[in-house]
């Protein structure tokens with residue numbers, strides 16, 4: 001018998017006591033929003049959703065129509081349920097407070113509404129990434145500083161990948177489970193339980209066009225992979241780069257691998273490209289919950305104290321033994 005996401009969440013709440021009812025509601029609502037983003041993505045040119053919106057976000061990136069649509073869908077779905085205090089998004093400069101006309105909850109929701117924007121118009125997998133925190137107790141109202149919690153404080157994290165299938169991947173700190181959208185039923189169905197990332201791999205994902213800008217430890221690691229069987233590693237490696245973090249991480253969860261978006265020399269003061277709160281933290285927790293590892297090269301990502309909402313970070317994650325090796329190369333380079 002198939003298990004729907006709703007049933008799975010009820011069991012997490014009722015039998016296992018892992019999640020309170022408000023968090024269950026929140027996750028159901030996020031899943032519903034992802035379903036509707038998935039429909040918009042599928043319509044593509046027919047729905048008039050492709051192309052640029054002609055605006056820029058706070059990070060100076062050109063916004064695509066779907067970046068904005070997905071952001072609105074997530075806000076509209078989540079603002080009235082009474083489970084949230086506020087939201088933060090890669091596409092919004094400041095936090096979004098739940099309007100006064102709705103009850104206030106105790107959770108904070110953060111999201112990258114549409115990850116892999118450069119792939120929208122070319123019909124390649126894209127996704128939504130989300131992270132849930134609890135509002136710190138004691139203070140009334142909500143402010144940006146309430147969001148600046150370490151990744152290890154997350155109470156739920158997940159992503160939904162819009163590819164040949166629409167798959168929702170979720171953790172509430174009890175392992176990682178995958179749900180596939182059944183379009184006829186209109187519901188997510190549990191299709192893989194307790195996902196585990198193989199500790200070893202022969203596959204890496206990195207934007208090789210940035211090679212000349214990398215730091216020594218990353219260059220050394222990739223050089224050794226490229227040497228293949230004849231080199232120090234004694235095995236041939238394969239490379240994959242989808243350029244949608246959701247899709248690259250999804251592959252790693254499915255068959256192992258290492259994903260890197262490292263700091264590079266072009267802009268020395270910019271810690272990396274990916275965003276700590278919307279991309280690195282949720283993905284790092286999912287990867288760790290599946291037996292993998294995630295670091296910025298020097299520190300476990302989930303341990304980083306965020307200083308700003310839109311903070312960026314260097315990311316190296318995936319199969320544990322490979323991530324440990326890259327970490328060792330960083331330590332040796334000090």
Ligand code: AHG
Pocket residue numbers: 061090112114115116117118207243244245246261273
């Ligand atoms: P976003 O579309 O949310 O801005 O994120 C894009 C990110 C990430 O998904 C991906 O890993 C990376 O940018 C792709 O970078 P390149 O353009 O260097 O390939």
Ligand code: MN
Pocket residue numbers: 112114115116245279
């Ligand atoms: Mn992104």
Ligand code: MN
Pocket residue numbers: 067090112113114115116117
């Ligand atoms: Mn995005």
